[in-house]
Amino acid sequence: MDKKEPTAVITEAFIYEIEDALTPECHASTVAVSNGVIVASWFGGTEEKNKDVGIWVSRKTNGSWTVPVEVVNGVQDNGMRYPCWNPVLFKPKGGPLHLYYKVGPSPQEWWGLYMTSTDDGETWSDPIKLKDEILGPIKNQPIELANGTILSPSSTESLDGNWTIHLETSNDMGATWTKSEPLNDPNEFGAIQPALFNHGNGRLQMVSRTKNSVVSENWSEDYGKTWSKMVATSLPNPNSGVDGVTLKDGRHLLVYNPTDQNWGDRVPLSIALSENGKDWYRVLDLEPLTEATDREGEEYSYPTVIQSEDGKVHIVYTWNRKTVKYVVLDPKKLH
Template structure:
């Protein structure tokens, strides 16, 4: 299993190809909870100049990752890419779909989300369109753990699918998908899309926040049991916002600011099997758009969070303004291991496995 980087070779080769991009020193993070840390593909083997918005799922023991990649976010050549970890190694990334339309117009793809409902195939949700204000949602299905995919199908009008983070499935089988809208007038709203039948049909809750008070997008769902759920969302207001439900998401309380900072960057969170809540986020807020460091915080009540690990710390003697570690996706597999992926300077995807028992 490859668990280390080809540090000197990677930096040398990539620096030659990308003279204008300042790469930080690539160092492994030393922490007892880290089982694996690696790039899904090495920098010198990148098939696209940029990548972003990665997602991960474990399907029948196979680790599957996806992201969007192309010349640059919003460019029409941006498609959805997939790699699988087989026998300890990541397969060469494959573009599984692009935004080409029947009329010959091609649009960029956005924000893939992998999700496997219990007893169902692996789903890949994504968006296509000229911008987040105009995109639409689609899905593909894999019956062989991400090796091959069905043709894309359009989600019904009014349903966008999970915008960035995975849905959760309740004990009764109901699926709650965290979604949001970015309107052309600049308003950001979050909502929940619900499926009672293993992701076959969906209904939308409608907006859960007043964007004039607190604009929010890209929620993540945490489950405290006994019907108690929490949404944590990205905002423009330098903080992560929250909503609470006490009836398994049928109704939601007011959107409020938390004490957690947010530099207008994507977050993700997962409820661990031991009852703790785990958040992956950029713990900066005053410098809007600052996406370093990337950190993990833990909580038992969703109110008091303790930052316990910097996956990408601030580095001395480095111009951190040139760096970006962002848009994490985090899951916990059946064996208890925590899997997460994130954007590494928009050049590759970093993959980390954690042992939650050593994450204190």
């Protein structure tokens, strides 16, 4: 069933048309608003894991997206080249726009870096490598608490196959970070790529992608210092990335693939809402499943979602690995 409510959708567009693509494939897009400029980034190249995969950026100016530019690649000082992975845009209050990303032969062996931009994504600093134990936000954006503390949702995929999530915390606008212990038992849940919701008064919720066919959750009552044991939510998950945001009106919005086929279907791509983080209601299919959909060949995945100061919700996601789709919603019309 197509649950799309056209009245909630303000904008739907590709950041670039497939026939204009500068890379055969793209994935793992991210979006931020910097001084009113909408900036998007993703990794692109011949195929995920290939050495020619770099980080690309496009900016929405004068109502249209700029031609994507590769802002960094994985070439090392010794001439070796590795693929780039999972960019994450984040703008701390009063700080420059940050672009976190990973470089390395695989998610088991990658390392974290970041660049900053003082002109809203037009130009970027040289890359800065994070300390060895710090990976940076793995897929989804950090959140900034009222006191300026930045909480970065992160995870580790180890060479022995274990998936664990953790939290990285900064009290100096990202200059230095501390890392929590793993927040899940990988024998119970294989979990990565967490996203954070802020319920207020120190109450935080972290939801994660898992190998267990469900979205999992952890809760904190002390601003992220300690966390409850990971448990399953009611939301299905086909081992694909999710993202969410706490809206200005207090509701929580999640973008996800509502199927439970492990490593399987990444269609449809949908939105669920919750008042309390526990009871979720699927309210909109961004990419509905239709009879014409070739489930083997279709992929709408890895969403990033933010809410801008004007209240609009901005979403980017992988569209068949061929381009990045950009959607703007009016959350007041989502019920």
